[in-house]
Amino acid sequence: MSYSEKRSSKELMYEEMWNLDTSVVKGAWWWWWWIFFIRNNENPKQSKQLMILWSTKNVDKIKVNDFEWKRRKLPVREDDGVMRFNGMTAAWYYDGEKMVEPLVLRDSDFEVHRNKDGRGRLHPIIENCNYDFEGGPDNMSVYIQDDKSDIHLGIKPVDDNVSKFIFRKNRFGKKYHYSILKQYMSSVNGKINGDDVTGTGYFQKLLVNAPQPPWYWVINHFENGSYIDYMYANIGLQMLRKKEKHKTFLDRFEIPVTKGVVFYHRPTNTTYKFKKMKIWHEYENDLPIFYIDAKSRDGKGHIHLKYECYSRAYWRFQQKGTLSKNVLYYNEYPSTLTEFDMKYGDLHLTRDDMGYSASNNEHAWGRLF
Numbered sequence: 625m626s627y628s629e630k631r632s633s634k635e636l637m638y639e640e641m642w643n644l645d646t647s648v649v650k651g652a653w654w655w656w657w658w659i660f661f662i663r664n665n666e667n668p669k670q671s672k673q674l675m676i677l678w679s680t681k682n683v684d685k686i687k688v689n690d691f692e693w694k695r696r697k698l699p700v701r702e703d704d705g706v707m708r709f710n711g712m713t714a715a716w717y718y719d720g721e722k723m724v725e726p727l728v729l730r731d732s733d734f735e736v737h738r739n740k741d742g743r744g745r746l747h748p749i750i751e752n753c754n755y756d757f758e759g760g761p762d763n764m765s766v767y768i769q770d771d772k773s774d775i776h777l778g779i780k781p782v783d784d785n786v787s788k789f790i791f792r793k794n795r796f797g798k799k800y801h802y803s804i805l806k807q808y809m810s811s812v813n814g815k816i817n818g819d820d821v822t823g824t825g826y827f828q829k830l831l832v833n834a835p836q837p838p839w840y841w842v843i844n845h846f847e848n849g850s851y852i853d854y855m856y857a858n859i860g861l862q863m864l865r866k867k868e869k870h871k872t873f874l875d876r877f878e879i880p881v882t883k884g885v886v887f888y889h890r891p892t893n894t895t896y897k898f899k900k901m902k903i904w905h906e907y908e909n910d911l912p913i914f915y916i917d918a919k920s921r922d923g924k925g926h927i928h929l930k931y932e933c934y935s936r937a938y939w940r941f942q943q944k945g946t947l948s949k950n951v952l953y954y955n956e957y958p959s960t961l962t963e964f965d966m967k968y969g970d971l972h973l974t975r976d977d978m979g980y981s982a983s984n985n986e987h988a989w990g991r992l993f
Contacts, residue, residue, distance in 0.1 A: 633788035634742065637761040640791055640805045641829065642736050642744030644699045644707060648801045651833040654699065655679035656746060656757060658766060659956075660777060660812055661845055661982035662823040662898070664720045670934050671982035673718045673958045674727075674775070674816075676766060678734070678746055678757065680711030682833075687942040688712065689819060693731055707736040713748050713755045715768055716937040717816075718855070718958050725937040727923055728755065761789065764810075777814035785870040785893055786849050796863035800834035808843075808851050811963075824982065836952060836992040837881065838862040840903055840914070840985070842931065844961060849890035852929070854916060856883045856903050866951045868938060870907050875989075885918040885927055887966060896920070896968050898927050899913070906986075911936060912957060914985055925968030932986050933957035941992055952992040957985045 631639070644654050655677055661674035685694040691712075699709040709729040710733050716725035732748040743760035754769040759779070781787035786809040793803035804827040813822050822844045837859050844852035858878040865874045885898040898918035905912045916929040938955040961983055964975040 631791075633784070633790075634761045636789040636791045636805065637810045638791075642707075642738035642746070643701075644709075644736070645803065645831050646699050646701075648831060648833055649682055649698065650799070651682060652801075653679065653681045653832050654830070656829045658757075658825055658826075658827050659843065659984055660766075660823055660825045660990050661984075662812075662816070662821045665739045666720060668980065669960050670720070671958065672720045672816075672821075673982075673984060674715065674768075675717075675937070675956060675984075676713070676715040676728070676755075676757075676768065678711060678713050678748065680709050680734070680756075683943055685943070687940075688714070689726065689729065689940050691729055691731070697733070700800075705738065707734075707738075709734050711748075713750075714939065715755075716956070717773075718935050718937075723935045723937055728770070728919065730755070743820050766950075769984035773817065775814070777812050777816075777821075777825070779810045779812055782811050782824075782849055786851065786888065786890065796834055801831065802834060805829040805886075808853070809845055827975075836988070838878070838987075838989045838991075839864075840987050842914075842983055842985045844957075844981060844983035846890075846978050848978070850978065851888050852885065852983075854883075854885040854901065854903075854929075855902060855917075857881050862989040863991045865953070866949075868940065868953055870910055870912065885916065887927060889971075892971070896925060896927070896966070898925065908932075912985070912987065914959070920968065925942060926964070927964040927967075928963060929961065930963035931959040932962050933959040933982060933985060943992065950990070950992050952988060952990040955986060957983045957987070959983045 657677050660674040660756045664672045696710040701707045713730050715728040717727045732750045735747045738744040744970040745758040748755045754767045756767045758814045764779040791805050810825045812825045839857040841855050858880045860877045860879050861874040883901040887896045899921050901918040903916050905914045911933045919926045935958045941952045943950050961981045966973045
């Protein structure tokens with residue numbers, strides 16, 4: 625039985641959401657991350673999207689875009705029960721027409737409060753700004769309120785299947801650790817700069833102290849509560865890339881270290897996993913089009929996907945390495961699912977069967993050790 629299966633979804637949320645594992649310190653990177661898919665009534669095929677990240681890292685300093693962040697205080701839970709550290713808040717917003725990046729990129733001290741009932745609050749301390757994340761498993765809120773933005777989103781579960789909290793952790797060798805708490809889908813309502821909005825959200829809270837190689841990833845929500853999640857991490861020439869431009873000779877020769885597609889079909893409450901995965905891409909108008917083909921290990925199923933990206937946000941992380949500078953480009957692409965074909969046994973679904981879809985693809989290159 626895995627660690628995650630020993631506790632209920634609410635117990636996981638209570639124990640993991642408002643706590644940072646400080647037993648893993650060397651090289652550790654901790655973060656909370658939300659992406660919200662907001663309905664775009666003017667262009668339903670291209671959802672508005674909002675990403676917000678709160679993070680801290682156990683390095684002396686790291687450059688994020690043009691901002692140099694320096695560590696002042698590692699996370700520690702103090703005598704009053706509050707966890708304190710310094711870190712950064714970062715956000716971008718695709719408003720339906722243009723990408724606003726960064727919407728937020730701020731250094732601050734943080735407080736993480738955890739109540740006895742499991743509710744909590746992640747609070748960056750910045751005068752005249754509110755970038756809080758707070759609540760419990762049945763009702764959460766995210767705020768981005770400053771002199772440029774007035775955003776408040778309320779977050780509630782969709783149901784016990786797509787909105788349960790899942791926890792995984794792993795250890796590689798004696799010193800590398802990885803853990804993730806995630807919620808695949810939630811229901812979102814609120815206001816963005818005075819406008820009422822609705823949509824869905826995806827959440828993850830991570831700890832990692834292992835090297836970050838290049839990866840491809842997607843989260844894709846459907847109106848009926850189904851979702852797609854794929855991951856393809858790799859090593860190869862992409863680790864040598866140090867520029868933000870898309871087309872380069874180094875964008876090739878990938879050796880996968882982990883790969884797979886997960887498709888959850890809510891109407892039948894069934895999760896399908898496809899491990900034999902291939903991914904490739906091309907560029908149109910300097911934005912990628914991603915193609916994915918995957919098969920199940922038992923040979924009973926396959927899935928085909930095509931994503932056309934319509935905007936881009938990226939974060940450039942740079943820190944001093946042993947022999948040279950380590951640079952990682954973390955690219956996020958609001959995208960549209962234009963092709964979908966899934967067959968497993970007697971079940972065969974096409975794009976027309978899936979209805980409304982909102983998705984974000986990631987492609988990260990370079991390295992960060």
